[in-house]
Structure formats: structure tokens, C-alpha cells
Amino acid sequence: MNDNIAIESLSxxxxxxxxxxxxxxxxxxxxxxxxxxxxxxxxxxxxxxxSGALRPARGAVYLDGQEVARLKPAELARRLAALExxxxxxxxxxxxxxxxxxxxxxRGRLSRWRPEDESAVERALKSTGLQELARRSLQxxxxxxxxxxxxxxxxxxxxxxxxxxxxxxxxxLKYQLELLGLVRGLVARGLTVIAAFHDLNLxxxxxxxxxxxSRGRLVALGSPRDVLTADLIESVWEVQVQVLxxxxxxxxxxxxxxxxxxxxxx
Amino acid sequence: xxxxxxxxxxxxxxxxxxxxxxxxxxxxxAVGPVAISPGESLRIILAQLGLGxxxxxxAAHRLIITQIRLPRALTGALIGLILGLSGTVMxxxxxxxxxxxxxxxxxxxxxxxxxxxxxxxxxxxxxxLPLGAFLGSTLAVISVYRLGMRAGRTSPYGLILxxxxxxxxxxxxxxxxxxxxxxxxxxxxxxxxxxxxxxxNWHYLRLLTPVALGGAALVFALSRDLNALALGETGARHxxxxxxxxRRFLLALVTxxxxxxxxxxxxxxxxxxxxxxxxxxxVGPDHRLLLPATALAGAAxxxxxxxxxxxxxxxxxxPVGIITAFVGAPFFLYLLVSSRxxxxx
Numbered sequence: 001m002n003d004n005i006a007i008e009s010l011s012x013x014x015x016x017x018x019x020x021x022x023x024x025x026x027x028x029x030x031x032x033x034x035x036x037x038x039x040x041x042x043x044x045x046x047x048x049x050x051s052g053a054l055r056p057a058r059g060a061v062y063l064d065g066q067e068v069a070r071l072k073p074a075e076l077a078r079r080l081a082a083l084e085x086x087x088x089x090x091x092x093x094x095x096x097x098x099x100x101x102x103x104x105x106x107r108g109r110l111s112r113w114r115p116e117d118e119s120a121v122e123r124a125l126k127s128t129g130l131q132e133l134a135r136r137s138l139q140x141x142x143x144x145x146x147x148x149x150x151x152x153x154x155x156x157x158x159x160x161x162x163x164x165x166x167x168x169x170x171x172x173l174k175y176q177l178e179l180l181g182l183v184r185g186l187v188a189r190g191l192t193v194i195a196a197f198h199d200l201n202l203x204x205x206x207x208x209x210x211x212x213x214s215r216g217r218l219v220a221l222g223s224p225r226d227v228l229t230a231d232l233i234e235s236v237w238e239v240q241v242q243v244l245x246x247x248x249x250x251x252x253x254x255x256x257x258x259x260x261x262x263x264x265x266x
Numbered sequence: 267x268x269x270x271x272x273x274x275x276x277x278x279x280x281x282x283x284x285x286x287x288x289x290x291x292x293x294x295x296a297v298g299p300v301a302i303s304p305g306e307s308l309r310i311i312l313a314q315l316g317l318g319x320x321x322x323x324x325a326a327h328r329l330i331i332t333q334i335r336l337p338r339a340l341t342g343a344l345i346g347l348i349l350g351l352s353g354t355v356m357x358x359x360x361x362x363x364x365x366x367x368x369x370x371x372x373x374x375x376x377x378x379x380x381x382x383x384x385x386x387x388x389x390x391x392x393x394x395l396p397l398g399a400f401l402g403s404t405l406a407v408i409s410v411y412r413l414g415m416r417a418g419r420t421s422p423y424g425l426i427l428x429x430x431x432x433x434x435x436x437x438x439x440x441x442x443x444x445x446x447x448x449x450x451x452x453x454x455x456x457x458x459x460x461x462x463x464x465x466x467n468w469h470y471l472r473l474l475t476p477v478a479l480g481g482a483a484l485v486f487a488l489s490r491d492l493n494a495l496a497l498g499e500t501g502a503r504h505x506x507x508x509x510x511x512x513r514r515f516l517l518a519l520v521t522x523x524x525x526x527x528x529x530x531x532x533x534x535x536x537x538x539x540x541x542x543x544x545x546x547x548x549v550g551p552d553h554r555l556l557l558p559a560t561a562l563a564g565a566a567x568x569x570x571x572x573x574x575x576x577x578x579x580x581x582x583x584x585p586v587g588i589i590t591a592f593v594g595a596p597f598f599l600y601l602l603v604s605s606r607x608x609x610x611x
Contacts, residue, residue: 053500077506084504090361090496091551094271100552104494105506109487135270157505 004029005050005161005192010059012045019045021216023059027194029160032187034203034224035196037213038237043196044085046213047163050194051082063161077105081154082163089138095149096134099124102156124155128182144175151182162186164195168202180206200252204228212236228252273550283562287343290569294339295331297573299580302327311336333468341466341530342572342586343565344478346537348527350564351485352520353538354545354557358492359513360422363546367524367538370414370429370517374436375406376528381443381455395458396470396529403525406436411517420513460585461534463572470530481523482561488516489553496551534587536594537564537571543601 005027012020020042027033035043048054050061052068061068063080081102089098102124103117125131128148138146147167154162167183168176176199184206187193197203203210204224212220212227214236220227225245233241233252240255295311296304310331312318352367360369368374379402380395388394410432414425444455457464494507502509524538541564542556549555571589578584 048500051504053503072506073503073508074506077504082504084500087501088498090358090498091363091546092271093496093551094273097550097552101493101497101505104490107490109490137271 004062004064005194006062006065007046007050008059008062010046010049010056010061012049012054012057014045019216020049020056023218025211025218025221027161027192029192030187030190031208032184032193032195032206034207034210035194035213036198036200036203036210041213041236042216043213044165047082047165047194047196051080051163052076053082074105077157079159080161080163081157081159083150083154083165083167085165085169087150092137092139094135094137095130095141095152096121096125098138098149099130099134099152099156102153105157120156120158124152127155127186128152142175144171144179147171147175147179148182151179155186159191161192161194164193166196166198168197168199176202200228200233204252205249225250271550274548276549276555279549279555279559280562283559283566287562287566287569290566290573291339291343294342294569294573295335297577298330298335299577300327300330302331307331307335337468337471338463338466338572339569341471341474342463342569344471344474345463345527345531345534346541346565346568347482347561348478348523348564349534349538349568350541350560350562351482351557352524352527353564354542354553354560355485355492355516355520356538357542358495358553359516360426361496361498363543364539366535367520368533368535370410370425370521371406371433371436372403372521372524373528373533374433374440376400376403376525377459377533378402378436378439378443379405380458380532381440381447384451384454384458385443385447392469395465399458399532400525400529402436403528404521406432407517407521407525419510420517457585458532461528461532461587461590462575462583462585463531463568464583465530474526474530477523477526481519484519485516486557488512489557492516492553492557532585532587534568534590536587536590536598537568540590540594540598541567543598547601 005025007023007025010020010023011018023046035046037043045054049056050068052071052073055069063071063076068076099121100117103120106120107114107117125134128151130145130148130152133141133145138149141149151167164183167179171179180202183193183195195207197207207224209222210220210224210227211218212232219236220232228243228250230241230243233239242253242255244251244253292304292307296302296307306323306327309318310323310328313323313328314332349367353365356365356367356369357363359365376399379398379400382402383394383398388398390397410425410428411420413432414421414428416424440455440459444452447455491507491512494502494505495509495512497505499509502512541560545556545559545563549559568586568590571593572586575584575586575589578589
């Protein structure tokens with residue numbers, strides 16, 4: 001299947017305020033696209049438009065040529081999984097029970113648990129390294145482990161497209177690298193991933209392409225090296241940075257200094 | 267602290283609960299102020315079903331078993347089943363183990379309706395009290411639902427606040443009716459408020475059975491959807507479940523079920539709060555197991571509590587709500603203090 005996300009002249013307003021304006025964007029199968037932009041630039045809203053949680057005011061989102069807003073919820077959930085920034089859970093679930101919830105869109109109301117459901121859950125636990133923790137309570141896990149549990153739940157959905165909203169927020173350095181390494185491995189196996197990032201260095205290092213949003217508009221799209229220039233970052237974030245690069249990678253370093261009360265760019 | 271969460275195996279827990287329910291029904295039928303041996307009770311029931319002769323059986327004992335204890339035990343089982351299931355559904359909808367079937371004003375609405383019928387002497391051929399209670403509870407929930415909507419959607423927060431406010435209003439109405447009532451009416455209202463199975467009969471049971479079993483079947487069919495709701499509004503939608511439609515349908519179902527139950531028994535507390543909470547600790551939060559487990563456990567719990575209520579101070583009969591509260595409240599406190607280091611609330 002040549003699954004592909006296509007966003008066509010998408011606009012969205014919330015309480016009379018335009019949050020997204022005329023977004024056009026295509027995501028190829030097996031690619032990791034990073035959405036970057038300051039707070040309030042519309043990253044989360046765009047992800048929710050793609051996931052069908054919000055409906056566009058104008059324009060449309062297509063999943064493999066079919067309009068997302070017209071797909072049945074279960075049909076959509078079999079092909080696209082999405083993780084929220086903060087996922088809360090009512091009640092005390094074990095890791096395995098939570099991951100099993102990912103099979104909901106694949107099962108009828110009264111259908112029994114099938115071998116293929118079991119093997120999908122097993123695969124998801126294995127690829128996220130959670131087999132040892134399968135019978136633990138979610139409440140006993142660290143932040144990084146929890147994030148992996150929700151990723152495993154999304155993988156149990158066996159989606160073709162995965163949306164991640166700041167997957168590394170609140171994670172320490174080791175867990176950040178671990179989680180993104182895991183996601184990268186999934187992309188190598190053909191998963192399409194769209195992820196919102198705050199950390200520009202992580203976005204640069206792990207994504208194939210970067211889409212920069214500013215005040216609801218798509219202002220730049222391309223390879224990390226092409227998009228993440230000092231000029232663009234200054235115009236979008238109003239922060240001066242220095243970009244250091246060598247053959248293999250590059251680093252973005254803010255030139256901020258502490259001036260009594262506020263962090264300002266020099 | 268054990269690193270793993272323990273879960274009872276379905277192959278163990280369901281037979282145990284089923285046997286427990288049958289045993290509680292047997293105790294409920296056999297135990298009472300008039301001593302009738304379990305063997306004789308069984309022979310009477312078999313004879314009633316056309317299996318075995320009537321000749322050798324004591325006529326008074328037959329009457330006690332078939333017209334009083336059996337319909338009462340069965341009514342208790344169905345109402346316990348309804349309260350257990352409704353509590354589980356409400357806790358699932360609100361993602362909160364403190365939710366009960368009475369959260370949205372069903373109890374206070376039913377109480378006001380029942381008090382009104384008692385004060386105004388509306389008999390309606392014996393159906394006045396259940397009808398008044400049922401209409402009161404539905405009216406309360408519909409009002410709460412209308413007032414608790416936010417921008418055309420059900421907001422759990424809005425519903426709970428509207429439930430508290432309207433509950434207070436209906437309770438004030440009940441108190442007002444109590445001050446207007448005569449001595450006998452007062453006693454009748456107070457007993458109704460405390461809840462009991464003393465009004466059980468075959469006629470009510472015939473009305474209750476299809477509601478309880480049909481409602482239970484519908485709730486079971488939605489257990490997968492309730493599981494998705496544990497992830498919240500957006501989480502459920504990402505799994506392909508529309509939370510809004512689901513909540514509306516489930517709230518309507520709980521109102522019908524609990525309304526029918528309180529119409530017969532009055533407001534019996536704690537069954538709908540404790541049963542889901544306790545069973546969740548045993549079978550886990552998966553509604554595919556939790557719902558049938560709470561149905562069986564709620565039924566057995568209420569039948570046993572009612573047997574205690576009838577026999578503890580015999581021949582004086584205690585309202586069963588006192589027993590469920592005496593058992594339920596300490597148990598609830600025990601759970602609160604002991605079970606969860608971080609708390610799942």
C-alpha cells in the first residue's frame with residue numbers, strides 16, 4: 001500500500017481565532033516528518049486535524065487518497081494511530097492490558113480475542129522492550145517507560161501512520177534518545193511518522209524532513225539542514241542562534257544570556 | 267510491594283462468583299423468622315416448577331417460600347446486579363472510582379417522587395410508589411443532563427456539578443414533603459429513603475426481569491467501548507470510539523436500569539460504589555471481565571445483605587441500606603487506606 005498523508009489548503013479556527021492557515025503538506029510513506037514551531041504555532045492542532053480528532057474549517061486531510069473526516073472512526077484507527085502529549089488513564093491497568101487496548105479498532109463488539117490480536121500485542125511489547133514489564137502496573141513505571149507503553153499501544157493498532165505530539169517531553173536525555181531510536185527503527189520498517197518537536201536538535205537528528213510552523217502558517221519545509229538555518233530560527237522563534245556543522249550532523253546553539261530578569265538574545 | 271499486579275483468572279473467578287450467587291440465593295430462601303430446612307425449601311421450589319408432588323408439603327411453608335422469600339431473593343439479586351453494573355458503568359464513564367449509580371441525581375429524584383406519591387396518597391393500584399420513584403429519577407437525570415451540557419456536548423465536570431445542585435434541590439423537596447406528612451406517612455417515607463426489599467412481589471419481579479437482563483446484555487455488548495473510554499475523550503477517539511455517543515447511550519441505559527431498581531427497592535447505597543471497586547482489584551479494570559463479575563457479585567452481595575437485614579434483629583426487619591452501608595463503608599475505607607501507594611484516583 002502506498003499510504004500517504006496529503007493536507008490540502010487546510011484552515012482551522014478555534015473560538016473565532018484562526019489557528020491554522022492554508023496548510024499544504026504531503027508526507028511520503030516510510031518517512032519521519034518533524035513539525036516544529038514555537039508554542040501556539042499550531043503543531044498540536046495540526047496533528048489533531050490529521051488524526052481526525054478535529055475537523056478542518058476549510059480544506060481537507062487525505063489518508064491514502066481518502067478524506068480523513070469521511071472515514072469511519074474504526075477504519076481510521078486501524079490505519080492511523082496517535083499519541084497525545086499527556087495521556088492519562090483511568091484505573092490501574094497493567095502494561096499488557098493497556099497495550100491490548102490498541103486492538104480495539106480491529107475487533108468487533110462481541111468478537112473474541114484472536115491469535116492475531118495476541119501476536120500483535122506480543123510484537124508491540126517486544127519492539128518496545130516491555131516484555132519484562134508486561135504485568136506491572138502503569139503507576140509503578142518511570143516516565144520514559146510509560147511513554148513506551150503508549151507507543152506500544154499505538155503499535156498494537158498496527159497503523160501505517162503514527163502521529164506523535166512531543167514524544168520526548170519530560171524525558172531525560174537517555175530516554176529521549178532511546179525512544180527516538182525506537183521510532184527511527186519503526187520508520188525503517190515502513191511506518192510513516194509525523195511528530196511535533198520542541199527540541200530542534202532532536203528534530204534535526206531524527207527526522208527526514210522538517211516542517212516549520214509559525215502562527216498557523218507553514219513557513220518552511222525541507223531537509224533539516226535546509227530548514228533549520230540561523231535566519232529562519234531567528235525569524236520564527238525570535239531567538240538568535242549559532243548553527244555548528246560538520247560532515248555528519250549539525251547543532252543549533254542559542255545565543256541567549258541572562259540579563260537580570262529575562263532571557264534575551266544578545 | 268509486589269512488582270506485578272495480581273489478577274484472578276477468569277476460569278477461577280467466574281465459577282466462584284456464580285456458585286456464590288447460587289449459595290446466597292439458597293440462604294436467602296432458606297433463612298428467616300420461620301425455620302424451614304433447606305431440603306424442604308428445595309422440595310417446595312421443585313414442586314412449584316412441576317417437579318415433584320405438593321401433597322406432603324406444609325401449606326404455610328409453601329406460601330412463605332413461594333410468595334415471600336423466593337420473589338424477594340430474586341428481586342434482591344436483580345437489583346444488586348443492576349446496581350453493580352450501573353456503578354461500574356458510571357465509574358467507567360467518569361473515569362473515577364468514586365462515581366456511583368446515584369451520581370447524577372437518580373436517588374434524590376426518586377426519593378422526591380416517592381415522597382410526593384406517599385404524601386398525596388396516590389395508590390394507582392399498587393403502582394403509585396414505583397411509578398413516582400421512577401418518574402422522579404428520570405426527571406432528575408434528564409434535567410441534570412440538559413443543564414450539564416457544555417456547547418452541545420456532555421461534559422463530565424458540568425454533569426457532576428449539575429448533579430450536585432439538582433440533588434440538593436430534590437432533597438430539599440423531599441424534606442419539605444416530610445414536614446408535611448403525617449406520622450404513618452413519615453415512617454413510610456423514611457423507610458423508603460433507607461431502601462429495602464420488603465415490597466418485592468412476583469408482579470414487580472415480572473416487570474423488573476426483562477429490564478435488568480436486557481440492560482445487562484446491552485452493557486456487556488459495550489464493554490470494549492467502555493475500555494476505550496478509560497483513555498479519555500481523545501484517547502478513545504484515536505481508538506475509533508466516538509465518546510460522545512457512547513456516553514449518552516450509557517447514561518440513558520444506567521438511568522433506565524437504576525430508575526427501575528430504586529422504583530422497587532428505594533435507594534440502597536454502597537452496592538454500586540463498592541462492588542465495582544472491589545472487583546476491579548480482583549479481576550482488573552478490563553470491562554469485558556469486570557462487568558459480568560460486578561453483575562454476579564452485586565447480586566450476591568445484596569441478597570446476603572437482605573438476609574442479614576431480615577434476620578439480625580428478627581422479627582424486626584432492618585432496612586437493607588443500613589447493612590450495605592455498615593459493610594460497605596468500612597470496606598471502602600479499608601480500600602482507601604491500604605491498597606494503592608500512589609492512588610488510582
